[in-house]
Structures are given as structure tokens and as C-alpha cells.
Amino acid sequence: MWIACSVTLGAIFLSLAISALMLALQGKPALEGMEVLFKGAFGSRWSMEDCLIKAVPIYMCSLGVAVAFRLQIWNIGAEGQYAMGAVGASWAALAFPDLPAMTLIPLMMAAAFVCGGIWGLIPAFLKIRVRANEIIVTLMFNYIAILFLEYLVYGPWKDPSSFGFPFTREFSPAAVLGRIGNTNLNYGIFLCFFCGLAIWIFFRYTRLGYELVASGENVRAAQYARLPYERLVFLVMAVSGILAGWAGFIEASATIGRLQPSIMAGYGYTAIVVAWLARLNPLNIGLASFLLAGLRVGMENLQLDLQIPAAFGQIMEGLVLLMVLAGDFFIRYQVSLRKTK
Amino acid sequence: MNQDMLIPLFAAAVVSGTPILYATLGEILTEKSGILNLGVEGIMMFGAFCGFFFAKMTGNPMTGFLAGGLGGMTLAGIHGLVCLVFRGNQVVSGLALTIFGTGLANYLGTPLVGRTCPGFSPFDFPLLSFIPIIGDIFFKHDLLVYISYIIPVLIWIFLKYTRWGLRLRSVGEYPDAAEAAGLKAIHYRWIGILSGGFLMGLGGAYLSLAYTHLWSTGLSAGRGWIAVALVIFAFWHPGRAVAGAYLFGGVMAFQFRLQAMGANLPSSLLMMLPYALTVIVLVFSSWKGRGDEAPAVLGINIEPRE
Numbered sequence: 001m002w003i004a005c006s007v008t009l010g011a012i013f014l015s016l017a018i019s020a021l022m023l024a025l026q027g028k029p030a031l032e033g034m035e036v037l038f039k040g041a042f043g044s045r046w047s048m049e050d051c052l053i054k055a056v057p058i059y060m061c062s063l064g065v066a067v068a069f070r071l072q073i074w075n076i077g078a079e080g081q082y083a084m085g086a087v088g089a090s091w092a093a094l095a096f097p098d099l100p101a102m103t104l105i106p107l108m109m110a111a112a113f114v115c116g117g118i119w120g121l122i123p124a125f126l127k128i129r130v131r132a133n134e135i136i137v138t139l140m141f142n143y144i145a146i147l148f149l150e151y152l153v154y155g156p157w158k159d160p161s162s163f164g165f166p167f168t169r170e171f172s173p174a175a176v177l178g179r180i181g182n183t184n185l186n187y188g189i190f191l192c193f194f195c196g197l198a199i200w201i202f203f204r205y206t207r208l209g210y211e212l213v214a215s216g217e218n219v220r221a222a223q224y225a226r227l228p229y230e231r232l233v234f235l236v237m238a239v240s241g242i243l244a245g246w247a248g249f250i251e252a253s254a255t256i257g258r259l260q261p262s263i264m265a266g267y268g269y270t271a272i273v274v275a276w277l278a279r280l281n282p283l284n285i286g287l288a289s290f291l292l293a294g295l296r297v298g299m300e301n302l303q304l305d306l307q308i309p310a311a312f313g314q315i316m317e318g319l320v321l322l323m324v325l326a327g328d329f330f331i332r333y334q335v336s337l338r339k340t341k
Numbered sequence: 342m343n344q345d346m347l348i349p350l351f352a353a354a355v356v357s358g359t360p361i362l363y364a365t366l367g368e369i370l371t372e373k374s375g376i377l378n379l380g381v382e383g384i385m386m387f388g389a390f391c392g393f394f395f396a397k398m399t400g401n402p403m404t405g406f407l408a409g410g411l412g413g414m415t416l417a418g419i420h421g422l423v424c425l426v427f428r429g430n431q432v433v434s435g436l437a438l439t440i441f442g443t444g445l446a447n448y449l450g451t452p453l454v455g456r457t458c459p460g461f462s463p464f465d466f467p468l469l470s471f472i473p474i475i476g477d478i479f480f481k482h483d484l485l486v487y488i489s490y491i492i493p494v495l496i497w498i499f500l501k502y503t504r505w506g507l508r509l510r511s512v513g514e515y516p517d518a519a520e521a522a523g524l525k526a527i528h529y530r531w532i533g534i535l536s537g538g539f540l541m542g543l544g545g546a547y548l549s550l551a552y553t554h555l556w557s558t559g560l561s562a563g564r565g566w567i568a569v570a571l572v573i574f575a576f577w578h579p580g581r582a583v584a585g586a587y588l589f590g591g592v593m594a595f596q597f598r599l600q601a602m603g604a605n606l607p608s609s610l611l612m613m614l615p616y617a618l619t620v621i622v623l624v625f626s627s628w629k630g631r632g633d634e635a636p637a638v639l640g641i642n643i644e645p646r647e
Contacts, residue, residue: 074432076436126620126623126624130624130627130628131627132620132623132624132627133570133573133623133627135379135432135569136566136569136570136573136619136620136623137620137623139563139566140563140566140570140616140617140619140620141620143563143613143616144613144616144617147609147610147612147613147616148609148613150609151607151609151610154607154609155607155609269440272433272436273437273440276433309447309448309451311443311444311445311446311447311448311451311558312444312448313444314440314441314443314444314447314448315441315444315445315448316444317440317441317444318383318437318438318439318440318441318442318444318445319441321433321436321437321440321441322419322423322434322437322438322441325423325427325429325430325433325434325437326422326423326426326427326429327427328427328429328430329427329428329429332428
């Protein structure tokens, strides 16, 4: 356990060091940059709140991705499932502007549930029926979903009074998830706690959860043991899609309050980094989501203060993931390393 | 549609298919050695950047093209480091590489957005361009397209008829037997990864040097992923990769033509075409387990034995 921790921390530190070196090589103040990054993310109550707000969609997507990864189903379609969830929730909000919040919010959640779920189930169906590679299908579904969202906001759903800008009408107040107390946080964060707990219990205490983990460790053995592998594939892809869809719902409803292209912020890809960084554990995913949300918030400051392009954050995400992957070596081979010595 | 419209369309299909062709061939080489590299998208982006940057710096597009290849090779080297040396998960490492490569290209390229560079321009290939129809479709392009005609043949000969090619394939099919026969399996996987990365980088460089002559973010727009899908469509055969690449080139060219003609369809829906086609193509080529022609140990690391 302590080895896993130190490997992860080491990986994070190494990627920070390499990033700083890259800044230095470009003649930018590296140490100051790292300071801006940290202070921007975790330096004030306001910025910490911002981190939490961004951590919510990352957490939801990552939880779903982790469930699929447990079964060795490489769902990288969280981005598209998130988009479809946002589309579904927005449809409900725009179609029934007169409903009260008590019925409209559940309706939006249900719509996001259905849209996100379907967007996860189609690749599962193609994988089971024709053995189409789920990595490529889910990725193509990302592009298709994002373009579909753009089609809606540029076309049929465009706000007539938007002066040509691509966004929908603002949602009615009933469709907006409220804020908690006098903070900027919204109630979406409770959905995270609830889903995280449900997934944790599912893996820890249910038979199906146990079968899922067992099947993921060895697909062939699972089939010999008559575990329902195909049903499990459908299950994990549906769960993945639903969780990412709800992330889209939270963003559309609470953070933006309408549908517009900028809702696509790459959370679905960050979710993969988070899931792997957290070794697919629901609690760790919470920590890792917060950390990578912090990277995004800190990056905004870095961009403003030192004019460093936003893509730098993406470099850091990729680096962390590569380092963790390489670092896994020291966890898996620790015993044999000592033996050969 | 008559001939006057079809020939330019087919010619455009060849041009937009070329970057995908380079990348697909690179992925075939890599996968034949048993390594799955899902970083193609990131490698292409970085190759596109290196190509653009060095062509602009030296003023020589050929230097840029080679630099693109070397850039792709460097990034593929990271994949090799993670998968071969540290035996990390190949799927996740590829994804990480895509995130990293795209980020790196967009970061380094930010000051260059919208700038142009010296690139390759089309010229009529001597003699061959006079052949009716064929000449119009295949031999009125830039140098890099002509180079791309030779590479699939070379790869086919390499894999099928040379000793090194046979060894590379054996490492992808049955590494234990290869090792028992005295081969260093890891060495051949390095060859597969690095040469494959070089070709993917060339594909990226084609985008910035010949396809656009201009730097913009998100230049590869999913072409790397299409290449990964095309490898399955091609059943790991370089010849079929050519057909697949031009099919996709054709759909992309067709979609741009429809947009330019002001068709009554929204551009977002038109832009879905290549991605939807990728899914369809994948479904048809995986039907009834035809995707089983993959190298037997694709994606599985070689574990050390005592």
C-alpha cells in the first residue's frame, strides 16, 4: 500500500519537475509558474470552491470509466456520454419550462440517464454482437455526440435572441440546480457522494460486483466459471454512460444554465487519467478528481499571469499518466526485484 | 454525377487519404510486432508540429517532413519506454500519449497559429500524368503522395519476404517460440514501435506541410483514431490499408465538397460522416470474428521469466 502511494506521489512530483523544466527551457520563470499554479488552485476559499465545482463532472465521468476498466472494457467514450447527457437534460429543460423544480429536475436526470445510457449501450451491443473494438467505437461516438450537440445549438435549439451566438435559451429557474448555503457549490456534489457510495458497496458487498471484478481479472476463466460476461459488459457500459450523462446534466443545469459548445471541456478524457491515477478505487477517484480539477483551475491562472497556453495542462495530464504507468512496474515487480538482488 | 465531377473527387480522395495511409501503415508495422499503439492521434499531432516548425525554420519542406517523422518516432519511443521497459498497460499508455502529444503540439504551436510555412505543391508526374483518368487521379499531386505509393509495397515485401520481417511477425504471434529460436523479442518490438512511429509522424507532417501549409490547433481531427480502425479493416495487410485510406479520403473530400456547394445540410451533421463511417466499417470488418486475424499477442507485454 505505501509503495503504491509513494509511486503515485513520485509520479506526480516527477511530472511537475519535467513541466517546470519545460517552462525553464522556454525561458519562462519555472518556479514562479509552479507557485502560480498551486496558489491559483488551492490558495483561497474561492479557488478551492472552483476546484470542487470542476471536480464534480470529472468525478462522475471517472467513476463510470473505472467501473468499465474493472472489467477490462476500455470505455473512452465518457466525453460523448457526457455530451449526450447534457443534450438529454437540456431537452427536458427546454421542452418543459413551466414545470416546477420538484418534477423538472428528476425529469432532466431521467433524460440524461436515458441518453447517456444509450450512448454507452450501443458500443456494448456492437462489442458483444459483432466484436467491434470498443475503444474505437466509443471514441468515434465522442466525435459524433459533440457534433450532434453543436448541430443542436447552431440549429434547431439556437436561442432566437442570441445575435448569432451558438447557445440555447437560458433554462427556467426551476431547471437550475441550486447552490449550497452561501457557497458557489451546487447540489450536484451530493450526487457524487451517493454514486460513489453505491459503486463502492456494489463492488464490496454484492455478488454481481464480485463477479465483475473476477471477470475483469481473467475473462476466459470467468467464461469457464459461467459468469455472465456479456451481461456484465452491458451493465458496465450502461453504468458508465449514465454516470457520465449525469455529469453532463450537472454541468448544463448548475454550472452553465443552458446548452452551449463550451460545455465540452474535455472532462471525459481527464476522467481516464483520474481513474488510472486512483487505481480505479472510488475514494481515491475523489482525491484524484480534486487534484486534476486543481490543475485546471491553476492553469487558468498560469494562462492569465504568465501567458502560458492552456494546452500546457494537457501536457501535464499526459505526463502524470505516463509516469504512473511506468511507476506501476515498481509495484508489480517489488518482490522479484529483492529476490534477484 | 458525371466524369467531370468524379475525377476531381477521386483525386481529392487520394490527397486526403494520404495522411491516414501513412499513419495506418505505421500502426500495422507496430501491431505486427505485438504492440498496440493507441497514441497515433497524439503522434500525428506532434509530427505535424515538428514538420511545420522545422520546415519554417530551415525553409526546406523536406527537412520538415523528415523532422515530422523523427518527432513521431520520439513520441513512439515514450510508448516503447512505458510498455517495453516498464511493462505498463499498452492501452492506457497509448491514451496517455494521445493526451500528451496533442497537448505538446498545441502548446508549442500556440505562437504559430495561423502562420504559413514552405510546403509541398502538386506537380504533374512525368509521363504517368498523361494517362487518361488514372493520371488525373493519381499523378497530379505533391511529392509526398508519390512517396506514399511506394511505402505499402516496401512494407509488404519487408513483412512477407525478408528475414527481419518474418522475425517481427513471429514476435507478434508467438514470442515464446521466437525467443526459443534465439531472437530477442524486445528488440523486434522496438523496431516495430519506432518505425511505426516514424510513419505516423510522416502522416502528421503531411497534414501541415502539404494538406494545409498552415498551422492550426486540432489539425489531425481524429485521423489518428481512424487509422487505428483502418488497421482492423485492412486485416493488418498493407494493400488493403491503401483501399481503406482512400475510402476515408473520399468521404472527407466528398463532405467538404458538399459543404462548399452550400448543400442544405448543416455542417455539423456532414462532419459526422467520417466518424460514423469508421464505426460502420469497423462493424463490417469485425463481423463473425473476422477481426481475429490480429497478431496473436497484440497488446500483451512480454513478461520476464526466471
